[in-house]
Amino acid sequence: MTDSCGNRVAPTADQVQVLTDEDGNLSIPEVFACSLEAGHPGQHVDIGQTSDENYHPLWVTWHDATNVEVVRRPPCESGVGEDPDDPRDEAYCLLPDGHDGQHTSGSDWWGEAP
Ligand SMILES: [Zn+2]
Numbered sequence: 271m272t273d274s275c276g277n278r279v280a281p282t283a284d285q286v287q288v289l290t291d292e293d294g295n296l297s298i299p300e301v302f303a304c305s306l307e308a309g310h311p312g313q314h315v316d317i318g319q320t321s322d323e324n325y326h327p328l329w330v331t332w333h334d335a336t337n338v339e340v341v342r343r344p345p346c347e348s349g350v351g352e353d354p355d356d357p358r359d360e361a362y363c364l365l366p367d368g369h370d371g372q373h374t375s376g377s378d379w380w381g382e383a384p
C-alpha cells in the first residue's frame with residue numbers, strides 16, 4: 271500500500287490571497303499536505319485549489335515552511351482503468367504535470383515508483 275508524503279505547511283496570508291483571487295468562491299485550506307508518494311525527491315506539492323470548475327491551475331509547492339510558493343502548472347493527465355466496468359476507470363491523477371513519484375487519484379496509486 272502506497273502512502274502519500276503528507277508533509278504539511280501553512281500558506282502565508284499573501285499566498286492565501288493569491289489563491290482566493292483566482293476564484294473568490296473557493297475556500298483555501300489553512301494547511302496543505304503534500305500529495306506526492308512518500309519518499310519522493312524534490313519539492314512537496316499540493317493542490318492549491320479545491321474547485322472542480324477550473325481544474326487545479328494553481329499548486330502550492332515547498333521544501334520547508336520558509337519557502338512556500340504558489341505556482342501555475344497544468345495537471346498531470348495520467349489516468350487508470352481501461353475497462354468501463356471498472357470504477358477505477360474514472361481515476362485521474364491529482365498531481366501537476368511532471369510530478370515526481372507515482373500517479374495518484376488520492377486513493378489509488380499507479381505508474382513508476384521514484
Ligand atoms: Zn512531499
Ligand SMILES: [Zn+2]
Nearest residue numbers: 346348363373
Ligand atoms: Zn500523475
